[in-house]
Amino acid sequence: SQQGEEDPQALSIQEGENATMNCSYKTSINNLQWYRQNSGRGLVHLILIRSNEREKHSGRLRVTLDTSKKSSSLLITASRAADTASYFCATTGNTPLVFGKGTRLSVIA
Amino acid sequence: EAQVTQNPRYLITVTGKKLTVTCSQNMNHEYMSWYRQDPGLGLRQIYYSMNVEVTDKGDVPEGYKVSRKEKRNFPLILESPSPNQTSLYFCASSPTRTNSPLHFGNGTRLTVT
Numbered sequence: 001s002q003q004g005e006e007d008p009q010a011l012s013i014q015e016g017e018n019a020t021m022n023c024s025y026k027t028s029i030n031n032l033q034w035y036r037q038n039s040g041r042g043l044v045h046l047i048l049i050r051s052n053e054r055e056k057h058s059g060r061l062r063v064t065l066d067t068s069k070k071s072s073s074l075l076i077t078a079s080r081a082a083d084t085a086s087y088f089c090a091t092t093g094n095t096p097l098v099f100g101k102g103t104r105l106s107v108i109a
Numbered sequence: 110e111a112q113v114t115q116n117p118r119y120l121i122t123v124t125g126k127k128l129t130v131t132c133s134q135n136m137n138h139e140y141m142s143w144y145r146q147d148p149g150l151g152l153r154q155i156y157y158s159m160n161v162e163v164t165d166k167g168d169v170p171e172g173y174k175v176s177r178k179e180k181r182n183f184p185l186i187l188e189s190p191s192p193n194q195t196s197l198y199f200c201a202s203s204p205t206r207t208n209s210p211l212h213f214g215n216g217t218r219l220t221v222t
Binding site: 030031033035040041042043044045048050088090092093097098099100101102 | 113142144149150151152154197199201206207208210211212213214215216218
């Protein structure tokens, strides 16, 4: 299995601060995706980065990918209380999408 | 509106009583998948389907069945539910298997007593 592993498991920050979450994986990938999950709801896709890309931006989100280290990071800038959620990375290679266990982010107003 | 619809949202049942959780998508996606989510274990894939009449086991298929008779529907069947199948279940779909984002349903919280 090429399951990604997010780090840290939980993160608590003040509103306005930046939040950084990391994802490590074990095998070669086609792409890596980040998802957000509000409590008990379905996951929502945030951003997809392909294996030949190093960085991608979407609004306040910045994702980096280092295939040599088999790792990715998700940066949320100027966090808001509404960013409170669990964040998952997911990788695809020769098998369908495999999810990590997630980072639980709490943004305190 | 493009969406993945799961029903029911909540279900409480007893051990051994067959049940079906329905999943339907209106985006003409080829790929559909079922996941279960349990505390501390993340999302684990149960079954997936790459197209009509094509289904494959995921990581935790035991105790589950699926079918894909039409492109839009991908029901999850528990022939004889057991308490260890108490979980939060998600259906998801995407245009292709590997390089497309997944669209998730809102989940079905199943309790088996």
